[in-house]
Amino acid sequence: MAREWSADFGQPGRIGRCLRLLCLVALGCQAARVHAQPDQPSTDRAQPPSPDAETEQPSPEPPTEEEAAELKTLDATELPSFQRLMQGPAVDWILLTTGKVLEVEPLNPRPGTIDDLKGQIAKLMRKAGQPAETEVAKRKRLSLYNLPVTLVEGEEREYRLHINFIKDITYYEDLMLRRVDQLLDDRDVRRAYELLTTLDQRQENWPGVVPRRDRLAFTESLVKLAAGQPEEALALLESLHERNAAYAGLVEQFGIVVDQLMRDALSRDDSRQARFFLKRLLRRLPSHKTAAAWTGKLMQATRELLSQSAAAERAGQNEAALDFVEQAARTWPELPEVLSVYNRLANRHQRLRVGVVDLPNAVTDPNSAVLARAELRRRQLTETPLFRASRFDDKIARYESRFFQDWTPTELGHRVVFRLRPTGGSAQSMPPLTAAGLSEALAERLDSAGDRYDARFAAIVTGLAVRGPFDLTVQFDQPPLRPEALFAFPFRRAAAFGASASTSTGGDTTDENGTANSYPFRMEPYAGDGRARYRRSIAEPERTADRHVSEIVEIRYASHDKAIQGLLRGEVSLLPSVPPGTVKSFSGRNEFFTQQYGLPVTHLLQFHPRQTPGRSRALRRALIYALDRPQLLTEVFLRGSTDNLGRLTTAPWPTTLYGYNRFIKPHPFDPALAYSLARNAEKELGHQIAPLRIWVADAPEVREAAGRIVGAWQKIGVPAALIAGEAGSKMPSLADDDWDVAYRAEVMAEPLIELWPFLALTASTQTQALSYLPAWLRHDLLDLDRVGDWRTAEQLLNKLHRQFWAEVHLIPLWEIDEHFVARKNIRNIPDRPLWPYQAIERWKVEPWFSRD
Amino acid sequence: MPRSIDRLHSKPHPATGSLAFVAALLFVAPLAGADPPAHEISLELRPYRVQIDLAYASAPDFDGASGALVQSDFGDCLERVAGSLWQTSIRANAGIRLAGVDPLQRLRPEDLERPALAADLDKLYLLSVEPAGAGIRIAGREWDTATSQLGAMQIVTLPDRRETAHCLMKLLQSLFRPVATIEQSKGGPLRLRARGGALAPHDESWQALREGMLFEAYYRYLNQEHAVERIQQIPWTYLTAGRVEQGVADGTVTSGLRAALSTRRRRVEVVALGVSRQVDSTRLTLVTRPPTRRPLGGVEVELAADSQPSDAPSTPPAEGAGSGRFVTDRKGQVLLRAAADATKPMWLFVRNGQNLLARIPFVPGLHADELLELPDDTLRLEVEGHVAQLQSELVDTVARRAVLATLARQRAKAREWPDVDEFMRQLAAGPKAAVFVADLSGIRVHGLQAARAQKDRATELRVRRLCDDMAKLISDYLEEDKLRELRDEIDELKKIAEEDDAAENALKSGQPPAKGRRDQPTRKSGANPPEAVPPAKTPPAGAAF
Structure with missing residues (x-):
């Protein structure tokens, strides 16, 4: 391959001529030496040093001035550039005794080429007592004085240079190191790193590499710090400390970097992170002055917070006192005084922190039947239905009621006597309910002119009779199969709660701040900090010893992974939903318990009946056959989990349900x-x-699955696109024409009641809401309303199931067994709950804070 | 109280055949039961014999002279406007009827059906006058003796008591429903002859017959003595008066019956009673025929001005509109608001899915409640559902066959015989027509049996038709001949391939190739080529189904 000549090598041929002269001189001297008498002094111009009698070194003649003038001096020789050193070819510098630099191809061995030669020569020297050196041996020994070099240019490039002319050899690697030094001086750490790596690859363990590495790490840490990346700078310093704890300036730089990190963290009010960095410093340099200073500061800050907490507590502001002590616990948890104060305050005002990936909208449509997960949680906290499904047993969802002591059917089910609980216990965050108030609220649902009219309820209920302060009789036109499900609606009328309700003015009441009264918790207005706060509507008695959750703070994280991170760090204590693929990872951690919900979440695609897919059965069948659902389920949701946490389904209700x-x-x-x-x-x-x-909700996995569904449909020639369902956007409804398919993830506990709003996409139970649905489905839903026995109900649901399958009215995708994870300091969570905040009023949060 | 009307359909109802229809004659039998005089005055020149019963509430305003004054003024008003149209007698506080809205509301037709009353009167008006705060509330109902119809109550509240007489007169006008006879010649136009139609009242608005006036029709069944034995309204039938001449007008019939006014009747009179909007809305109840009378909830009801059903998508009606599409509630009821123009009948369409159950003329606001009996469509819907499921499976099977056939052909042309064999195996393993026919038979037998048990001939016919159509689809798209042709085609291609291989081997070994099938004219396979050229691995469009 042709060698590229550069300015570094000078004009082609010139070096070769010089070298040739030198060698000829050397060889001539050697020849003269060989043929001359041993004691005859040389008559050459230059007077080379007399060879030792034992060594018999030849006496070469130095080159002439003209000849030497063609080479550059060391000062004039430019250090090869970064590019040149990276690309090669490698070249060594031989510094001649004349001060000139000769560039040659890499010498071997390296380094220490001359020393090696001398060593070889020494070995061949005749020792005292050894026989006389033979001519061959002598010739061989003398030849070692000539270092074979290969010029970098010229036609004849192979020469032998007497070592006496060599003052020093600068190897290519040393040139690289020099360049590294220069780059580090210029703080060009990237190129320095590249060059150093190339050097290491070229010649492992070259002398001088290790110090350069240390310097590189140090310099890079300076660069990172200057670039506003102190954490990276710290990591570099730590790795340097690992290798060379005595590096000059390392200790000071540690202090500077950690100081910056501490300030940054505390400016963000992230004491935990500040302590984290401090610990890292202490781990390396326990006696560092910066560590001592900051430790003192944090401890002092903690004491101040404890003082503020105490002052707030004395003023009766328990919640503010808890805020201060929580902050103190985050600042310096090791301070002994923190624990007792924290335990006392946290037990009095129990605050539950929940990690979520979405928050409820500020405004919601009360008639929408498509509810985001966040909205479902909000309703669980702020609405109290008369009955609510609480557990799943023997294929049926079982209901419980916080209001009724019992409910007794009479007259073959045509009449039911509801007996209200006179009191609810201290944990209950709800005013007592009387039969009169309940009757009034139920009457509103029977009034066709009112806005709370419930057509289904009105069609079944024919009369209400108050029998006593806590006894109400309801007359039915036809005995309902599940009266509990029929009464599973929330109350919104304050007048229903009797005269003891505060600020009751009838209708939807609000408190002095304009916040709507809701029970058991009320939602606070958003403060713009990515958190939703709920406070117990009716506080527990001040002196009670048996306390329960008073406040719930939902903290929004960008993803499930971040939420899990928050849980592990102690920022939150509960994750109401975790991806199935992460469930197993919690099984080995004793500080948490993982619980599966009683019912799985069913994912499905619902078609708009008036749009194209809704009108074409062939198209709907094409769309369902185009989906590789097992693959989607495994790859998107289960992520390789083998715990059977998801399965395909063919109905919008759970596979474990009776229908x-x-x-x-x-x-x-x-x-x-x-x-x-x-x-x-x-x-x-x-x-x-x-x-x-x-249309798809704003949940990461759901959007991913929907995106892949779009891809699958596009492969069969059906174009599709996702339309955003971000927080705050309108939910799909049958009256709108701006969507064709809706991706839904729902839990259907009782299809007898819930299938109607699910399919009609509205909470309205008037038959007009079904006008968009096919006639056969309309009739089946009405039959479902009227069903009177379990056998018929099951048959009807089976029939609907078959029809859904045949008509592909919707595409059930899969159902997933969702889990929640809670720290073990949360008590009284029901076993296998159906909803995240089930029986929330009875939960207890034992005091705990993270020491990390 | 709802007005019960037998179920009607656009087709003649067999049940109506049970009624005794008598051919209508050109002449009209006298409306009254008395023997007609020899020189009878034509109906259009006869005034109405009207009795007005005024019931005053017990109040100082209406006792004594003030009441008499009101009555006198009222009479004068009537005289001024009605003129010769009415022969009126006014009685105040006669009988034991109390004043007030409630007593009027509680009135029933049978309370007023008295032969003597019918003989003497044409119209009886029951009016009530009572104080209402600072004003007066007057209410009234009309009893028509010719048709034995008690009209709906109307109430007027007036702030100024001095307007009582005038408002009474106005109320009467709104209650007044003229009576007419219907004359229909065979193949000729229908004519309405209104009582008092040729008499000119002083106020033109009191004319008994005006162009555009709407009438309901009634049969009066007479006995041998020509006394009225029974009166029956002709359901879902309205007559609209055309141009009026001397109290006689052409009538246009709008009916949900195929032959609403038959001309061959004896001892049956056909009488028309004028209508006016009486209430703001009508609650229509749809039920199945007796004996079940099950409410038909979830059924689509469309009210339109046009007699042809529209294909527009179902939308809730706009606020205040008289037309629109509705869905009956769980009780089979739907509230239809009265249109602005109460004299023009609209059309009511009742659908259950794609099936039109009824198409009848309807005037919302005419009566507070109406009942419509319809056939029970549940069985048809159920059979249709089963057939639809079977059809879905058929679609899948046919499409799958088409895909496999195309793939087999493609692979055969590429000589990938293992794939070809696999596709042919899958084709052979797929469901055959016999399976579908067996399933269809089960649906058919069950449906027909159920229809016969209900004695529902119409549903039986529909079930039969549904199943026949489905059977044709099965035979058209799952015929085995196509599979056989495909198999033959594949076999041929295989043999050609084998011969080609043999020829190639022969050439290599230096022997002359044997004459093969390639040299023979190819037999037409008869299989249809794909209509589209698809990408490499995808099946073509144009599947057989």
């Missing part, structure tokens, strides 16, 4: 069939299928 027909198998994945059916659908419709608009 699920196990003989109906999911549609298989058949892309060829899907393609064919899609083309048939286009023929039926008479036009190409317009892009389908898929």
